[in-house]
Amino acid sequence: MALSKSFQKGQVPLACQLCEESNEIKWKCIQCDFLLCTKCQRLHEKVKSTDQHTIIDIKDIASHQKQTTDKLDFSNIPCGIHAGQTCCLYCKSCEVVVCPLCITTVHDKHKMIELAKGYELTMKTIKMCNSEIDKKLVQTVKVLSEIGIFKSSEDSKYEIEKQKIMSREKDLKNEVEKHTNKLLKELDQKKEILMKSVNDAEIRSEKIKTDLDFRKKNLSNALIYNNANQVFSIHSEEKTSRNQSVEHVETTFKKLPKFVPGKQVVEDFYLGSLVEIDENKNQFEFEVIKQYKTKLPLVENLVWCGDAQMWISHLKSHKLQKMQLTNESLKKMHSFKIDVYNMALLPSGDLLLSTKESNLKILSCTTSKVEPSKYSVNPLITLAVHVTSDHKILVSAKENQSKHYPVNGPRKVIMMNIDGRIENVYHTNNKGKQIFTVPRRITTDNDNNIYVIDIHDEDWDGRILALVKTNGVRWIYSGNPDINKEHTFKPKDLVVTKSDNIIVTDQSNHMIHIINTSGQCIHYLNTKDQLGVHFPTSLDIDNTGILYIGCYTYNSEPDEAKIYTVQVSGF
Known part of the structure; x- marks a missing residue:
């Protein structure tokens, strides 16, 4: 038995000494004394610091060693201390x-x-020294890469924060201008009212003055002329005039208001301030509150609509359902037979539905009827739909063909206002190259920056694209190398928290990624191991910070895909 174990142990193949994975050893670097696989041999040759190294086939090791030994000449090595002396031995103690x-x-x-x-x-x-240096070089290159990523991230963050400050400045200027116009309008109105009163008083006073001047003239004439008839006549007229009441002219007017300037210094409260945030100290916590069973094989879409109610759907089952969450289970409130690719809630409470047609459909919250909406992407068909906090409608669209691949037409994200008028179209970068392959899901943060899940092949490999508000791409997230080294990133849905962190489901890997607005993965979570949540797929979050996760079932399980309510904190 001992011999058998020893024999088995001796048969364990050596692994490549660079990648430490492949057992197909075919090469050796003489300088590094590394046994290499073919892939690492090619990589090793490309490294600048090793471009002078000798790499040989392992079959030629013996002959190479013999050739090397045969070529060495030890007979003429001069002593570095004693002139004219030749070295004859090697001191092992002093090396x-x-x-x-x-x-x-x-x-x-x-x-x-x-x-x-x-x-x-x-x-x-x-x-050995050479090998150590190679390892240190690899570590240093990794550090430089991390520094480069950090610099790029901070540069991006700088531009974002700068734009926020400038946007805030613009908002304040607009508010100041609006308030200025309001004050000027108010002052104009008060002046108009005042001037009307003053002008009326002036006109009445002029009329009174004219009448008094006339009476004065008549009385003066009576005093000058010795005409009894004229005197009696003027006296009679004056008596009549005196008996007539003369309207009093008010000369006390309400004066124009005085402008009192506000504080000259714009305080942080109004403009805002810079706050240091240590993202490394964030304590991200997830705690499952409750789980519910549906009668769907997959909760493909999930939209929270308040009052412990949500909409869920599954495209292949042709099902759209409104569910009530109770303490015990899910209660079905409404059910519709319709193909829903994606959906979003309007401010009115109506539900926008993408059914992969040219027009979005709308499900009325009052009549429960599904009708075509005014939101059209004709001649394209709709994919994802999202409603922003400022009531813009974002719709992703593709050419009208059943299959996503190959790409045979434009793939776009279209922004419309609430009336259905197109305001912007995102589809090419600054080099004119098409941005999207399959823009599957869309969300926005508190500043209405747009984030899109783009699936780029039939294996569901994907990425997150952060769009520039005008057009183009700000950054791309293709997964975390710590968790997507062996299994590629396959994002299914995304949602943004109040703190502007983006939560993304990576279904097949049972993972959740948390990304900041600079495109850095600041946390990740294995939902299967840490929460008992398998195949997280769809997401939504309510205004209290409760996260709702819709899942997929294993093929061997009944059609009872689960929904989890999860308390999240730290972001």
């Missing part, structure tokens, strides 16, 4: 070559070996 004088003066009792043996030891040491 140097020595001449006869060196031996008698310094190395008398040291351990000496032949130069050939000393050469072998020296080469072994050099190879």
Whole structure:
């Protein structure tokens, strides 16, 4: 038995000493003393620091060693200390070559070996040092890569924060201008009212003055002329005039208001301030509150609509259902037979439905009828749909063909206003190259920056694209190398938290990725191991921070895909 175990142990193949994975050893680097697989041999040759290394087939190792040994000449190695002396031995104690004088003066009792043996030891040491340097180079390159990623991330973050400040400045300017116009309008109105009162008083006063001037003239004439008839007549007219009431003219007017300037300094409260955030100190926590069973094989879409109610759907089952969450189970409130690719809730409470047609459909919350909407992408067909916080409608669209691949037409994300008018179209980058393959899901953050799940092959491999508001791509997230090294990133849905962190489901890997607005993965979670949540697929989050996760079932299981309510904190 012992012999058998020993034999088995001896048969374990060596792994490549660079990748430490492949057992197909075919090459050896003489300088590094590394056994390599073919893939690493090609990679090793491309590294600048090793471009002078000798890499040989392992079949030629013996002949190469013989050739190398045969070529070496140890007969003429000059002593570095004693001029004219030739080294004859290698001091193993001091690890140097020595001449006869060196031996008698310094190395008398040291351990000496032949130069050939000393050469072998020296080469072994050099190879070890070379190997250590290679490892340090790899580590340094990794550090430089991380620094580069960090710099790029911070540059991107700088531009985002700068735009936020400038946008805030613009908003404040607009508010100041709006308030200024309001004050000016109010002042104009008050002046108009005041001037009307003043002008009316002035007109009445002028009329009174004219009448008094006329009476004064008549009375003066009566005093000048000695005409009894005229005197009696003027007196009679004056008596009549005196008996008539004269309207009093009000000369006290309400004056125009005085403008009192506000504070001259714009405080942080109004503009905002810069706050240091240590993302490394964030404590992300997930706690499953409750799980519910549906009668679907997959909860492909999930939209929370308040009052413990949600919409769920599955395309292949042709089912759209409105569910009520109770303490015990899910209660079906409404059910529709319709092919829903994606859906989103309007401010009115109506549900927008993408059915892969040219027009989005709308399900009325009052009549429960499904009708065509005014939101059209004709001649394309709709895919994802999302409603932003400022009531814009985002729709992804593709050419009208049943299959996603190959791409035979435009793939776009279209922004419309609430009236259905197209305001922007995202489809090419700054080089004119098409951005999307299959824009599957869309979401936005608190500043209405747009994030899109783009699936780029039939294996569901995908990425997250952060769009520039005008057009183009700000950054791309293709998964975390720590978790997507062996299994590629296959995003299914995404949602943004109040803190502007993006939660993404990676269904086949049972993972959740948390990405910041700079495109960095700041946390990830294995939902299967840590929460007991298998195949997380669809997502939504309510205003209290409760996360809703719709899942997929194993093929061997009944059609009872689960929905989990999860309390999240730290983001």
